[in-house]
Amino acid sequence: MTDYQYTVVDRFLRYVQIDTQSDPQSPTNPSTEKQKDLSRVLVAELHAMGIADAELDEWGYVYATIPANTDKADVPTICFCSHVDTSPDVTGAGVKPIIHAHYDGTDLVLPDDTAQVIRVVDHPDLAEQIGNDIITASGTTLLGADNKAGVAEIMDAANYLLTHPDIKHGRIRLLFTPDEEVGRGTEKVDMAKLDAQYGYTIDGESLGTLEDETFSADAVSIQIHGVSTHPGFAKGKLENALKIAADLLSSLPKDHLSPETTEDRQGFVHPTRMDGNQDQATVEFIIRDFTEVGLLEKETYLQNQLNEVLKQYPNSSATLTVHQQYRNMKQVLDAHPAVVENALEALRRSGLSARQRSIRGGTDGSRLSFMGLPCPNIFAGEHAFHSRQEWVSVQDMQHAVDVIVNVAQVWEERSS
Known part of the structure; x- marks a missing residue:
């Protein structure tokens, strides 16, 4: 040519x-x-x-x-x-x-x-x-x-x-x-x-x-349901969904498992979006690994982190939903x-x-x-x-x- x-x-x-x-x-x-x-x-x-x-x-x-x-x-x-x-x-x-x-x-x-x-x-x-x-x-x-x-x-x-x-x-x-x-x-x-x-x-x-x-790829959406009340009368009652979401993100490791700390065949857990208010919040993630076993391990890890965070908020709840993206x-x-x-x-x-x-x-x-x-x-x-x-x-x-x-x-x- x-x-x-x-x-x-x-x-x-x-x-x-x-x-x-x-x-x-x-x-x-x-x-x-x-x-x-x-x-x-x-x-x-x-x-x-x-x-x-x-x-x-x-x-x-x-x-x-x-x-x-x-x-x-x-x-x-x-x-x-x-x-x-x-x-x-x-x-x-x-x-x-x-x-x-x-x-x-x-x-x-x-x-x-x-x-x-x-x-x-x-x-x-x-x-x-x-x-x-x-x-x-x-x-x-x-x-x-x-x-x-x-x-x-x-x-x-x-x-x-x-x-x-x-x-x-x-x-x-x-x-x-x-x-x-x-x-x-x-x-x-x-x-x-x-x-x-x-x-x-x-x-x-x-x-x-x-x-x-x-990569094999999944998306994860976490819906958080907090306890809302007037902030002037909130002592002992309010469980802020945005703070729950922030605590979840803060619990993720700083030295591994993220895009900025992985390479080659290492997968990751990556938050991509968060929004909501004190009553309800949504956090979205993408999960990546070269094997489906690796995907499941990371999704289980994220669920366990969510469960640990929720122990500090006994009247709140959350659901984690996995959506398959590609393999x-x-x-x-x-x-x-x-x-x-x-x-x-x-x-x-x-x-x-x-x-x-x-x-x-x-x-x-x-x-x-x-x-x-x-x-x-x-x-x-x-x-x-x-x-x-x-x-x-x-x-x-x-x-x-x-x-x-x-x-x-x-x-x-x-x-x-």
Whole structure:
């Protein structure tokens, strides 16, 4: 693809300026209508490429087909998937992308908030980017590389395949989802309509990585019922639900079991939201581990901590409810080795040192795998996601386009 004029950067710069932030508190599908603003752009661009069946459904999902151009009848249909929404953690409105051309290895100071400095010591992957072109936001928003880098890469790969019919491939399905960042990215996927045998999310970090294992994940909601009374006459009566919640949070360990104190294969218990009043309060958590046994241990630990706190408030009560979010996709992928092996071959063909690893997180592929679409995660080049210091390399995005094209070609070649 050395003679190809990539479109991935132009697409990416346009996409990140469309605010698509999702909302975990919204009950609607998608959680925010503005996610469809980007999805409509994608459908229009796919139509312009000649993909007549590209469509946006009522739930905010984009489906499209690149028809097979091979004589082989048994090539599986593969799907490439990315999500259009950005994290609720940091605003995605008014993104001003900046290209730092020919990166020289120094810290990057973001101009609209000079307190935001992307320091090499904090971002060791920058050491591999000397001479490349780095894209950041301006310091007051996230960039949106998670996952608009993946969206742009899939779109450019589709453009390449449609303009290079000499690259033989089977039927390819494209899927762009909403609400991945709030854990609902596959909630309304129509698997019959998608009609694919294997898939790949393009939503990973470092160049050359393939992730075939994710956390298993649960959400926990604790509803606390205190004893309310007028504060002027509260002695010996009031049991403040907010104080109970605060005591529970204070009881959690400071040196382990939290995101800020764990790494590698260590799981965690992470409070994400608290609200209420003296009568009732709600505390929400996410629980993460690579095994379901580990999840249960952490949920039992949290229940025991809650029970201990409630001993100090004899007239109050609380209920702990667990909601399953997703499970470690390796349980499924191990039964379908070709989906990983073909991706590793595509990475090698792209001139990359393939690195197979676990991810301390999840992707749409986690759920899709358990919905019948074995779906590992290929790098998109995104770094420091969910923060104002998010960045991506132009060259890494171009490599991701190469990998997507090569994945399609490998599947065709290895079919009989």
